[in-house]
Amino acid sequence: MIESFNFVLRLAIWFLLTAELSAINILFGVAVALLLPQPRRRRVMIRDWLKVLGEIAIAIPKAYIEAFELILFPHTQEEITMExxxxxxxxxxxxxxIFLITFTPKTIVSQYHQRGWYEVHRVKRKTRK
Structure with a gap:
């Protein structure tokens, strides 16, 4: 089951990169998704995948809200945090x-550290004192 999630994820990334749904591009995308090396087998729970997909569904309206906030109110402060x-x-x-963090307009992952940390760049509204 997890292998099919990996296949679908790879194919989705291919379509996002190429932005084309022609028959030949679909064929190439399937070939690339199948030929890429498979990750080492780790125990993955379906509930972890479902939880992340639920978080993505929540991130979509959040991204629109943040985009309107950026348009209406200036965000002049920046911070870099480690998560x-x-x-x-x-x-x-x-x-x-990483996609979830970067999807919203106010945050972007600037670096992933192999030791288990994300370096996240955020923009914030200027706080009044």
Whole structure:
């Protein structure tokens, strides 16, 4: 089951990169998704994948809200924070976590540290004193 999640994730990334749904591109995308090396087998729980997909569904309206906030109110403050990677994450789930953080307009992952940390750049509204 997890192998099919990895296949679908790879194919989705292919389509996002190429932005084309022609028959030949679909064929190439399937070939690339199948030929890429498979990750080492780790125990992955379906509930972890479902939880991340639920978080993505929540991130979509949050991204629109943040975009309107950026348009209406100036965000002149910046900060870089370190966020810990959730325990027992596979590379596919780490990718989705990074995608989730970067999807919203106010945050972007500037670096992933192999020791289990994300370096996150955020913009914030100027705080009044």
């Amino acid at each position: 810990r990677v959730k325990p027992n994450r596979t590379p596919g789930l780490i990718f989705l976590d």
